[in-house]
Amino acid sequence: MRKLFILMAVLVSFMLVISWKTQMTQSSGYTELFNGKDLSGWYTYQRKPEPTSRVEGLKMVDGSYIEPIGLNKDPLGVFSVVELDGESVIRISGETFGILVTNESFENYHFTLEFKWGEKKYPPREDQKRDSGICYHSFGEEGAQGGVWMKSVECQIQEGDVGDLWCVNATTAQVNISDPEERFIYDPSGPLHTFDWRNVRHCKRSIDF
Template structure:
């Protein structure tokens, strides 16, 4: 899905932090010097670039400004896989916080619905120590079961009632090593996997109007931390693999 020109994707760039220098020449600040509007469609900051390493494309994400690399295509019923690795650089407003990123799926509607950056969507959270958490962005919802600590549990009958659901366990690879991310999506159900293990599952995904949410674009975040992605593939499915479906409790 990744070529050197990122021909299958478009970029929406959000509001730059006040610390960001070398803004586009046509970017308009407020009279008091604050940044309050998104840079918008396009990537004038060069946030997303592709390099070739050992004959394969690697997506380089600078993290300097919040942004989303958005697939032009809409997907449904698929298995998404990719490898993810952190870089070293961090930026405001997350300079002294955990490195953060995310894979957004079932993205729909206008750019900038969430924080003037990302679309309404479901998020596979990619944050140090939190790979596989679920976030509902800009009005999406679903049913996901949790234990008494708020962590996903396929054996519980308790439904989570907040926008974030914590994955069952942390399986992120050590810093500087690749972590494998799998997302299975089948109609209004999805499964999050980290390094080959199911860490969260949900069903009855809905958009902000309460209608079933069963398809959408993909967005790969830039969120204050340098990182890399490669081996990004999406394959159609008609059912979940039996072992994975069993582990997910769906």
């Protein structure tokens, strides 16, 4: 099984502050996934864009796109590296659903990052919460779920529920929860419960955050 990190662009401007901090990397033992210059070491995949976006050469039928943007093509500039507060960061514009994936596989890891919301929103979520996520233990083909995501487990990054768990297509996860009969909320002292993408696939991080 390939085990990758995925950073999802979900129709909202989003700054991933995986900043280039060599001193922190050397002292902590972490492997820096972002080189502080460009997106070397990553690849992208983007699904069919919304009709409100204009992508030259992409097939449309009755005003809707019928094919994905695909692998390592970014005509809308969804993924880029910009300067923020004196540091290089990864920017995700959110104009279309897409994923930013590490070329290298990982296992038995701890993953850390900082993020900051942008202001711009895009259809069809222009009136909804800002939403993105980290998908980990990812495997299989791009586009397996929703025309974009790989099979994986998602750490939700959305206004009001950052840290929730979602099983994404053919995955399961075991989490200690508060009450398996009523509420699926993480509780380190609670019983272990198996979440399955076909049944209950969502576990809340907390009821107060």
